[in-house]
Amino acid sequence: MKHVMLDCYGSTQTLLDDIRYINKIMNEIPYVLKLVTVTPPxxxxxxxxxxxxxxxxxxxxxxxxxxxxIHTFPFRQCYFVDIFSKDFDTEVLENYLLEKLPYNPSLSSLEIRDRDLTVFNQLPYNAQEDFGPHVLSEIAFEKRITMENMFDFLEKLVYEIGMTPITRPLVIKSTIRNTHYLSGIILIAQSHISLHYDYENKVIYFDIFSCASFDFSMVTNVLSDLGKVTSYEVVCRGTKHYSKVKHEIDNTEAIASEKWQKNIYNDCL
Structure with missing residues (x-):
């Protein structure tokens, strides 16, 4: 399995804030890369x-x-792309994005990982200079994980590592019959946590991309609850963003937007 992490700087604010256009991009990327989708964007x-x-x-x-x-930051004129899949042509991806969602390659960065390799590596992370850590891990899981197991793990993990969820978990089977994968994701404040369980090989592919610094050293302890951690790597994403405009926070909207979190995490908080 291939994991591509592309940090795109010098993009266009209006396009990055156009939800209809981002939906178009999300539909077209798997099509041009010839990847098998199992949900709409x-x-x-x-x-x-x-x-x-x-x-x-x-x-x-x-x-x-x-x-x-894809996580966009219109005011900072950048976006972050994360693709975890079977092999595809990375150059096709770069050319497509340069045309449809232009960015400055000289300011941007590309990381590619083979997730089938056993790796234990932690690149130096500087909270003052790097945007956020991206943890990649594989876990050997001998039991058959259920949709409920995966849902509960994702929902509790957000609280345990101190992240801000902006959705609740979504867990799906890859197909209706003869399912080969069980996948789950939860979006946290402008980033994500995902799990993909390969039924045949009994391995869970895990990744957490955070837009804020956190104690990623504790992740291995949390993952060990699922099984044996067989691979673990921390990749540094992006650089500190620049900002042209400072915006006042609307306290009413902020309080209202967090109400659902307090409702479901009431027993934990």
Missing amino acids: QLIPYYYGKIKEDDGISSFVFLEGGHIT
Whole structure:
């Protein structure tokens, strides 16, 4: 399985804030890359963050055993692409995005990982310079994980690592019959956590991309509840964003937007 992480800077604010256009991009990317989709695009606008410059659109598409996510930051004129899937042509992806969602390659960065390799690696992470850590891990899981197991794990994990959820988990089977994968995702403030369980090989592919610094050293302990951690890597994403405009926070909207979180996490808080 291939994991591509593309951090695109120098993009266009109006396009990054156009939810209809981002939906078009999310439909077209798997088509031009010849990837197998198992859901339509899901898009969540995030316009009530504590840091207004981090407002934008989070979007994802489930692939067979993988996903595509794009998180846009219009005020900072950048976006982050994450594709976990069977092999595809990365150059086709770059050319497509340069045409449809232009960015400046000299300011941007590309990371590619082979998720089938056993890796234990943690690149130096600087909270003052790097945008956020991206944790990639594989877990050997001998039992048969259920949709409820995966849903509960994702929902509780958000609280345990101190993240801000902007959705509740979505868990799906890759097909109606002869299912090969069980996939789950939860969007956190302008990033995501995902799990993909391969029934045949009994392995869980896990990743968490955070737009804020957090104690990622504790992730292995949390993942060990699922099974044996066989691979673990931390990739540093992006650089500190620049901002042209400072925005006042609308306290009423912020309080209202967090009400559902307090309702469901009441026993934990």
